[in-house]
Amino acid sequence: MSTQAQDQKRFEVIIVGGGLVGATAACALAQGGVQVALLDMSAPPRQWPVDSVDLRVSALTKASENILQTLGVWPGMLERGISPYKDMRVWDAKADGELHFDCADTIFNELGHIVENRVTVAALWDKLETLPTVTCVTDAKVSHLSLLPNGRRLLLADGRQLDADLVIAADGRDSSLRAMAGIEVTGWPYKQDGLVATISTENSHQMTAWQRFLDEGPLAFLPLRNGQCSIVWTLSPETAQSYLQLSDQDFLQKLEQASAGILGGMLATSARAAFPLRFQYANQYTESQFALMGDAAHAMHPLAGQGANAGLLDAAALAELVIKT
Ligand SMILES: Cc1cc2nc3c(=O)[nH]c(=O)nc-3n(C[C@H](O)[C@H](O)[C@H](O)COP(=O)(O)OP(=O)(O)OC[C@H]3O[C@@H](n4cnc5c(N)ncnc54)[C@H](O)[C@@H]3O)c2cc1C
Structure with missing residues (x-):
């Protein structure tokens, strides 16, 4: 080059x-x-x-x-660290419906990988x-x-x-x-922001991608290689901006409520950012x-x-x- x-x-x-x-x-x-x-x-x-x-x-x-394998790039990604996810669970806060995808139902050892861009x-x-x-x-x-x-x-x-x-x-x-x-x-704005952060949780993420649909939009927990989760929380722009201003403790409390305790207590958060979605x-x-x-x-x-x-x-x-x- x-x-x-x-x-x-x-x-x-x-x-x-x-x-x-x-x-x-x-x-x-x-x-x-x-x-x-x-x-x-x-x-x-x-x-x-x-x-x-x-x-x-x-x-x-x-x-x-x-x-990325065909291009010979995947080994360099493995070296830097990526995280397989084996299950995906999607459910609604207001109804009983749940989607469950399990790699055991496929020929693969995982459904995909969570990778830092x-x-x-x-x-x-x-x-x-x-x-x-x-x-x-x-x-x-x-x-x-x-x-x-x-x-x-x-x-x-x-x-x-x-x-x-x-x-x-x-x-x-x-x-x-x-x-x-x-x-x-x-195109049009969704009138939603994607709030992102890295979170330490009390319970293991179990190599599962979790997504709960809430009033303002879905909250996703994506499993990272170091045991933490990357979250993408879809919120109205007003709520997202107000959550960026919260203390870590108050933010973690909101997150714990929104996740219905699926991963136990929310222990720590990184700095947070929000992107307008379109x-x-x-x-x-x-x-x-x-x-x-x-x-x-x-x-x-x-x-x-x-x-x-x-x-x-x-x-x-x-x-x-x-x-x-
Ligand atoms: C919160 C969030 C979560 C997401 N999660 C997922 C997910 O789980 N899975 C998934 O598949 N996608 C996900 N996406 C979408 C994904 O991030 C994007 O689709 C992807 O990054 C787009 O890549 P890109 O290379 O097209 O653009 P970008 O990543 O935006 O890269 C554009 C590049 O162009 C350069 N550039 C810009 N302007 C110029 C210029 N004028 N001259 C020269 N260079 C320039 C920039 O420096 C940058 O390097 C998510 C997005 C968001 C916001």
Whole structure:
């Protein structure tokens, strides 16, 4: 991997956004022999304190595992630490209904894995370093996108100019490349925030993903490798903001009530954050010599844990198509 775009100005593919979707596409394309540049505003972290946990985690499916295994990225994720989940229990606070998914009913040893996003991204970037046809540009702010007779041109804020046969935008839900390409979105706010935190609980999480549906939205406990749980609590924006202001003790008490004591007492919480949730899809996923992937193409509610998984499938499908043509 080369880290500067000084020596080369034209690529077969440029991907803007080196998050888990963009970096997966870059890995797949490069392993197919495509000359690819991966642009991001900054390099992702590759190291962190051993006992810290990223607030952004994803429940990755077996399909996502297959993609990351095929690209040789999975071992790097295992090395950094991921957590299998074997069961999933979903139930309603107001009714008797319950959904129970058990890996024992499948041919697999687990239903999937809970993975900190930074683990996936760091392992992808480690792999990119070993691939000679990738150029990573980590201080890239795109200021202009234009159409050429034979591709696309990107102008960076510092004056650099890069051309490609195809530009792929994987720059997240608020994609500026999508706007530069003139692609509009359809969508609406859910009028809900996703409050996230890392929680120590009295009882073991039993390698189970727990989700209880409450008046304002679902509360999910996702099992982490260190015995803690990552929570995603869907709340009205007002409640989420008020819960961010609570003392740890008061917040843990609310959480214990909301979880109906399923994991016993709530013992400790990390710092908390809340993200506004939005449903959104791009009105078109492609334009001339331009394509969207991941959240730039479609953003969805985290309750089914499918955003990252859908993005990884985008990356695999698009890479396959480019390599074949
Ligand atoms: C609370 C919560 C819980 C979730 N849980 C799950 C789950 O369990 N399972 C699941 O599958 N999904 C989950 N998701 C969704 C998942 O996090 C996203 O779908 C996924 O991270 C999208 O990845 P991405 O690479 O498309 O975008 P991002 O992760 O947003 O990455 C975009 C990248 O583009 C870069 N970038 C942005 N703008 C520019 C620019 N102008 N120039 C250059 N680079 C740029 C950014 O630096 C970043 O690296 C959850 C989301 C939330 C909010």
